[in-house]
Amino acid sequence: MRIEPYRVVIRGAEAGDEARVRAAHERLATGSTPCTPPRILFEHFGPTGFVAESGDDLVGFLLGFASQTYPGEAHVHAVWVRPDRRRTQIGTALYECFVAAAHEQYCSVVRAAVAGTDEGAIAFHQALGFVIEDEGRDRDRALMDGDGEAGEWRVHLERLVGDPRMSNPRPERETAA
Secondary structure (H helix, E strand, O other), X not given: OOOOOOOOEEEXXXXXXXXXHHHHHHHHOOOOOOOOOOHHHHHHOHHHEEEEEEOOEEEEEEEXXXXXXXXXXXXXXXXXXXXXXXXXXXXXXHHHHHHHHHHHOOOOEEEEEEEOOOHHHHHHHHHOOOEEOOOOOOOOOOOOOOOOOOOOOXXXXXXXXXXXXXXXXXXXXXXXX
């Protein structure tokens, strides 16, 4: 008997994915409190959001954005892979899609934050080339309610993606006089 591996397709997130992502994440999330992504990420940040599907099943997603406040930076807001599909490179593939999208938006650094107690998430990000930014800087600052679990500290990570201006110069914009 031959067993076929799961075929996973990663595509851009769309506004219509919000309900599916929320339902899957709330139903299958591990940890104390699932933190579902806000609607605005689906509606306004389409080029930097991705969903992973196997057939009709949602198996993962990554939602992020290019910062308007800090040009050249992109931030991962939420990443999730269904627990039974972890360690299958889905998370890695989602991140690589995001890094490529960030590069296309002229970002040279990607930032992420994970729970300071989640050693697995920290190790995962480090394996992807992320480095811890200012280790321990948030240990004395509890997060506000609604920004993760109250009292939880975060580890901030960054990954340089190269200077996109060197390999993909921004075209000049033509304007009507």
